[in-house]
Amino acid sequence: MTKSTVKKANKKAVLELKDVSKIYDLGDEKLTILKNISVTINSGELVAIVGPSGSGKSTLMHIMGLLDKQTSGQVILDGNDVSGLSEEALAKMRNQYIGFIFQQFNLLARTTAVENVLLPTLYSTDLTDKTARAKELLTTLGLGERLNNKPNQLSGGQQQRVAIARSLINNPSVIFADEPTGNLDSKSGHEVVEILKKLNAEGRTIVIVTHDLELAKIAHRVIKILDGEIVSDSRKS
Amino acid sequence: MKITILAKTAFISITRNKLRSFLTTLGVVIGVLSVILLTSIGNGLTVFVEQQFANLGSNLLIVSPGEIVGEDGGFNQEAAALSLSTSKLSIIDANALERSGYPLGDVSVVIEGGVDVRTEQGKRQGFSVATTPEYSTLRNTKTTKGRFFNEADVSSSRKVAVIGSKIADKLFVGVEPVGQEVTLNRVRFEVVGVAEPKSSGSFGGPDIDSSVYIPYTTARSALGHEKISYILVQAMDKSQIERAKEKIKTIMDKRLNEEDFSVTDQREILKTIQTILGTLTMGLAGIAAISLVVGGIGIMNIMLVAVSERTQEIGLRKALGATPKSILIQFLIESAVLSTLGGVIGIVLGILGAFALRAFFPATPALNSILLAFGVSLLTGIVFGVFPARKAASLNPIEALRYE
Numbered sequence: 314m315t316k317s318t319v320k321k322a323n324k325k326a327v328l329e330l331k332d333v334s335k336i337y338d339l340g341d342e343k344l345t346i347l348k349n350i351s352v353t354i355n356s357g358e359l360v361a362i363v364g365p366s367g368s369g370k371s372t373l374m375h376i377m378g379l380l381d382k383q384t385s386g387q388v389i390l391d392g393n394d395v396s397g398l399s400e401e402a403l404a405k406m407r408n409q410y411i412g413f414i415f416q417q418f419n420l421l422a423r424t425t426a427v428e429n430v431l432l433p434t435l436y437s438t439d440l441t442d443k444t445a446r447a448k449e450l451l452t453t454l455g456l457g458e459r460l461n462n463k464p465n466q467l468s469g470g471q472q473q474r475v476a477i478a479r480s481l482i483n484n485p486s487v488i489f490a491d492e493p494t495g496n497l498d499s500k501s502g503h504e505v506v507e508i509l510k511k512l513n514a515e516g517r518t519i520v521i522v523t524h525d526l527e528l529a530k531i532a533h534r535v536i537k538i539l540d541g542e543i544v545s546d547s548r549k550s
Numbered sequence: 551m552k553i554t555i556l557a558k559t560a561f562i563s564i565t566r567n568k569l570r571s572f573l574t575t576l577g578v579v580i581g582v583l584s585v586i587l588l589t590s591i592g593n594g595l596t597v598f599v600e601q602q603f604a605n606l607g608s609n610l611l612i613v614s615p616g617e618i619v620g621e622d623g624g625f626n627q628e629a630a631a632l633s634l635s636t637s638k639l640s641i642i643d644a645n646a647l648e649r650s651g652y653p654l655g656d657v658s659v660v661i662e663g664g665v666d667v668r669t670e671q672g673k674r675q676g677f678s679v680a681t682t683p684e685y686s687t688l689r690n691t692k693t694t695k696g697r698f699f700n701e702a703d704v705s706s707s708r709k710v711a712v713i714g715s716k717i718a719d720k721l722f723v724g725v726e727p728v729g730q731e732v733t734l735n736r737v738r739f740e741v742v743g744v745a746e747p748k749s750s751g752s753f754g755g756p757d758i759d760s761s762v763y764i765p766y767t768t769a770r771s772a773l774g775h776e777k778i779s780y781i782l783v784q785a786m787d788k789s790q791i792e793r794a795k796e797k798i799k800t801i802m803d804k805r806l807n808e809e810d811f812s813v814t815d816q817r818e819i820l821k822t823i824q825t826i827l828g829t830l831t832m833g834l835a836g837i838a839a840i841s842l843v844v845g846g847i848g849i850m851n852i853m854l855v856a857v858s859e860r861t862q863e864i865g866l867r868k869a870l871g872a873t874p875k876s877i878l879i880q881f882l883i884e885s886a887v888l889s890t891l892g893g894v895i896g897i898v899l900g901i902l903g904a905f906a907l908r909a910f911f912p913a914t915p916a917l918n919s920i921l922l923a924f925g926v927s928l929l930t931g932i933v934f935g936v937f938p939a940r941k942a943a944s945l946n947p948i949e950a951l952r953y954e
Contacts, residue, residue: 380947401873408871419866436871
């Protein structure tokens with residue numbers, strides 16, 4: 314097992330997991346999903362977390378994305394220990410620091426692209442109007458002509474690009490992409506991959522969760538999970 | 551979190567399922583509609599009764615035979631029925647009141663009875679009011695044609711009659727009634743006048759417009775109506791009513807036993823009627839309010855459906871940073887908007903309904919019941935929205951995102 318203990322001096326840790334375990338107490342027996350995971354995601358990294366279904370990679374992503382709570386261990390986001398925070402506080406942290414891209418796009422139906430992109434700002438403490446930024450993001454992603462289209466008027470690739478714009482609107486510290494190409498044809502999937510690469514090149518920290526090893530190849534660092542443990546953590550040189 | 555955007559979200563989801571939203575609000579619509587209609591009818595009746603009392607003359611005191619009005623101010627119906635046939639009131643009592651030296655207004659005796667009213671054109675059940683000329687001013691009974699009977703008619707027991715407007719309309723079609731003959735219980739009378747119409751409807755006791763006014767002396771000699779139904783006494787003005795009442799009691803006490811008469815003023819009767827109508831209106835409105843509760847349950851039901859339909863959306867919102875509180879508020883706004891929408895539709899229909907009812911019934915929508923209905927419908931939405939909204943707020947974002 315290769316531990317990611319090597320830190321480059323110029324790279325700041327965005328997200329740190331220390332000895333994180335997730336155990337479900339089923340009464341008679343205890344079901345261990347994650348076993349003593351320690352991992353650090355540095356600023357500017359493009360990381361792929363891979364593993365077969367049931368390996369615990371989704372749970373790991375949920376804990377990293379503050380959607381789920383670990384049974385033991387610490388989660389440190391941007392230097393803040395979030396382990397003991399309330400649901401309310403976690404929601405605010407997610408809003409401010411984390412962007413999500415889902416396999417199913419998860420856009421609101423009957424809601425325009427711009428409004429979908431603006432959804433996270435609805436729950437933000439920052440009350441400035443981000444409409445111009447939303448339009449700009451969509452335009453950069455090639456949807457300048459589709460600002461007021463609703464999801465049912467957009468192709469899958471276009472919908473996922475709206476979702477990417479949505480993940481960027483609050484300028485998060487880290488973006489989680491859960492099987493971002495899983496619901497797309499190869500051409501659209503390729504486009505999304507190119508966008509993710511470009512965002513990373515601009516300095517965004519991105520964590521892709523996938524069982525698709527082809528997709529994982531774009532990452533500079535691949536963390537393999539099996540049975541709740543990190544079995545390898547390798548970087549491209 | 552921005553309330554206006556949450557409100558907009560609520561409107562979008564309500565308009566998404568127009569038929570369903572309409573059917574959901576129907577319960578509240580019907581509840582509010584019935585509350586407003588029933589209170590309008592109650593209010594209208596009260597106003598109607600007040601008008602009728604004003605029409606019947608002001609500052610009037612009524613000396614009735616027996617204990618018609620109980621100690622508590624309510625009508626003693628049994629005693630009233632019994633006392634009319636055994637009335638010990640007499641014209642001498644009326645004279646005594648007139649000559650008491652106490653400053654009272656006009657005094658008039660009244661003998662009431664049912665009569666068959668007949669003309670060449672037909673027959674009609676009427677109501678004879680046998681009295682003195684003062685009755686005309688006391689009861690505010692004006693004539694539109696001819697004249698009211700006078701002292702001379704009374705002293706010589708002339709067979710003259712002033713007929714109510716309805717009698718004139720029904721039994722003297724196309725004929726000028728004044729100067730014609732009318733037969734009351736087979737006795738011929740000459741019509742000398744037609745009374746002004748008083749009732750706007752046919753509510754509240756005898757139909758005044760089917761009355762026939764005749765001299766009391768004639769009623770006794772020609773119709774055999776002997777017993778005096780009541781004596782009307784006018785107080786000099788409103789402030790004198792209480793004192794006049796006491797004075798009349800003192801005078802009558804010397805003449806009759808305590809249980810053989812009672813003195814009431816119209817305000818007491820009016821107050822009693824108002825109390826009865828008020829209680830009745832409240833009771834009816836209360837029953838109608840039950841349908842608001844039923845409407846609220848309908849809203850709760852549909853909100854629970856909406857929460858499970860939109861589990862994924864709730865999960866997404868939570869993942870993107872919605873706190874449980876903002877989800878709670880979103881769904882509360884939605885149910886409040888639904889029920890308030892129903893409330894507003896109900897209020898509009900209620901007011902329209904009340905005005906439509908006016909053709910038959912004196913219905914008056916009251917502002918306070920409208921405001922109350924609005925408030926209650928808003929409250930219904932919030933109260934019945936709490937359970938579904940809490941359910942939405944407590945959803946686990948991961949489970950909710952996975953939900954298909």
